Amino acid sequence: xxxxxxxxxxxxxxxxxxxxxxxxxxxxxxxxxxxxxxxxxxxxxxxxxxxxxxxxxxxxxxxxxxxxxxxxxxxxxxxxxxxxxxxxxxxxxxxxxxxxxxxxxxxxxxxxxxxxxxxxxxxxxxxxxxxxxxxxxxxxxx
Amino acid sequence: xxxxxxxxxxxxxxxxxxxxxxxxxxxxxxxxxxxxxxxxxxxxxxxxxxxxxxxxxxxxxxxxxxxxxxxxxxxxxxxxxxxxxxxxxxxxxxxxxxxxxxxxxxxxxxxxxxxxxxxxxxxxxxxxxxxxxxxxxxxxxx
DNA sequence: TATTGTTATACTCTATAACTATA
DNA sequence: TATAGTTATAGAGTATAACAATA
Numbered sequence: 001x002x003x004x005x006x007x008x009x010x011x012x013x014x015x016x017x018x019x020x021x022x023x024x025x026x027x028x029x030x031x032x033x034x035x036x037x038x039x040x041x042x043x044x045x046x047x048x049x050x051x052x053x054x055x056x057x058x059x060x061x062x063x064x065x066x067x068x069x070x071x072x073x074x075x076x077x078x079x080x081x082x083x084x085x086x087x088x089x090x091x092x093x094x095x096x097x098x099x100x101x102x103x104x105x106x107x108x109x110x111x112x113x114x115x116x117x118x119x120x121x122x123x124x125x126x127x128x129x130x131x132x133x134x135x136x137x138x139x140x141x142x
Numbered sequence: 143x144x145x146x147x148x149x150x151x152x153x154x155x156x157x158x159x160x161x162x163x164x165x166x167x168x169x170x171x172x173x174x175x176x177x178x179x180x181x182x183x184x185x186x187x188x189x190x191x192x193x194x195x196x197x198x199x200x201x202x203x204x205x206x207x208x209x210x211x212x213x214x215x216x217x218x219x220x221x222x223x224x225x226x227x228x229x230x231x232x233x234x235x236x237x238x239x240x241x242x243x244x245x246x247x248x249x250x251x252x253x254x255x256x257x258x259x260x261x262x263x264x265x266x267x268x269x270x271x272x273x274x275x276x277x278x279x280x281x282x283x284x
Numbered sequence: 285t286a287t288t289g290t291t292a293t294a295c296t297c298t299a300t301a302a303c304t305a306t307a
Numbered sequence: 308t309a310t311a312g313t314t315a316t317a318g319a320g321t322a323t324a325a326c327a328a329t330a
Binding site for chain 4: 035061063
């Protein structure tokens with residue numbers, strides 16, 4: 001047969017789906033979707049980004065991100081501007097409202113991390129995160 | 143700021159998205175989507191299931207699953223039948239074609255697990271899977 | 285010609301609610 | 308009334324390809 005209960009991609013997917021589903025409900029009060037939060041989080045963590053970098057950081061498809069950013073721009077969460085040195089590039093940055101919204105959500109996000117890691121020692125948590133990074137890196141070339 | 147690079151939900155999401163994206167390309171030759179594979183895998187691992195159980199096993203929304211199963215039924219991958227003892231329940235099972243398709247994909251899926259866990263010791267891999275189960279369980283009540 | 289980003293299209297997924305059939 | 312599953316609808320995501328603007 002097939003040992004689904006110990007199949008790694010399955011375990012990753014179901015954990016991710018569950019966390020995202022719960023988070024969706026909780027950020028609804030901020031009128032922000034999970035994808036929008038991912039953009040806000042990436043810009044909060046790394047500052048203004050080009051579209052292609054933002055797509056990598058958020059794991060959001062480029063064409064989806066383009067329209068998502070348009071909606072966020074219309075909602076006043078982010079600013080879009082052309083690069084001065086290279087007219088092809090677009091720089092996305094947080095607006096004041098976007099920063100404030102991110103500031104409201106970050107504590108909630110941190111509570112999610114605490115819930116997820118309940119019962120983990122600090123060493124276990126660090127090892128766990130490291131393993132997730134290694135899995136990601138193992139697919140770098142593919 | 144916000145330490146995205148060590149934020150657990152982010153790490154889980156990006157690993158899951160990357161694995162699913164690569165897998166999508168690879169199963170295309172079997173004319174099967176990732177969601178369809180999840181159904182095939184669940185039925186291969188646990189045998190015939192009711193719709194609600196299958197939704198839990200695959201982390202697929204019930205309404206999405208209902209239409210997904212319709213498409214798979216039309217494609218000859220699964221069989222849908224009413225329960226004899228309770229006319230409300232529907233049992234989904236693999237057809238001969240569905241079993242054969244799953245049989246083709248399972249080796250590919252196992253290669254994905256090997257790629258994902260490259261550089262992991264057996265103990266690390268086991269600990270990693272256990273942690274993913276604990277994270278999932280930590281959101282049980284929410 | 286190559287790169288960056290946007291738009292078009294068709295299909296799928298999600299979320300909510302309403303609905304049918306059965307218990 | 309409650310449960311199992313389906314269907315309707317609107318909004319959003321995905322994949323592919325085509326496109327404009329810039330380099």
